[in-house]
């Protein structure tokens with residue numbers, strides 16, 4: 001009984017993903033959904049289990065399991081463009097498949113429940129950036145968040161132009177857009193990390209997906225909260241946060257609150273167990 005209680009969260013996550021997997025499998029009559037969501041659910045549950053067991057690299061394991069699956073299996077082998085261009089593409093064609101389901105679950109409606117968990121545990125861009133040396137930003141945050149609106153608009157205009165110009169074989173273009181887009185993301189992300197001494201600079205200033213993620217995660221059900229009775233205001237939690245979140249402020253309007261990627265570094269490092 002004690003074990004069931006202790007490990008209830010990974011079990012619940014697994015159950016939720018299995019419900020999604022079976023529902024999509026049966027409604028779409030496509031076995032892929034059963035495999036896809038079962039795999040992701042199992043990976044996340046394993047990570048949560050390892051986190052409860054206090055394994056230091058639990059988050060990174062999930063990030064690699066899910067990120068590599070998305071990048072290599074779905075993107076390169078199955079030729080699905082899961083980047084934002086792929087989302088616009090499937091949206092314009094009116095097909096509720098692949099990238100549209102992925103965006104709806106992970107990046108648009110899911111963040112109402114798990115905030116920016118995608119950014120902490122699944123994104124294949126951050127999966128690589130998190131290997132770089134600046135895990136905690138070593139320089140103050142820059143006022144460059146406006147760039148994300150430009151990249152968001154550029155992705156929308158790019159796909160719109162393909163449709164308006166009635167370009168043939170868009171699917172093939174989408175595959176190459178995925179390859180080139182990822183090379184650009186990794187190159188820019190790595191350059192920015194070294195320029196700003198911050199692994200997550202790309203996430204903070206450039207990533208177009210944050211246009212969906214930030215407003216939705218404002219309402220997130222799952223949040224890190226501070227027990228002010230236990231907190232001794234040592235500031236350690238803020239020093240280890242990769243996203244500059246003012247985590248001791250419990251209000252939804254806390255500074256950089258919509259940046260939290262639920263990495264749990266603050267929780268692991270709080271000397272008083274206040275988070």
Ligand code: SF4
Nearest residue numbers: 119123125126203207
């Ligand atoms: S902000 Fe963008 S690049 Fe960064 S982790 Fe989230 S989705 Fe990935």
Ligand code: SF4
Nearest residue numbers: 231232234235237270
């Ligand atoms: S690390 Fe813990 S005790 Fe220190 S400021 Fe943060 S919440 Fe409070």
Ligand code: SF4
Nearest residue numbers: 241260261263264266
């Ligand atoms: S360290 Fe805490 S506040 Fe900062 S991103 Fe990770 S979970 Fe969120």
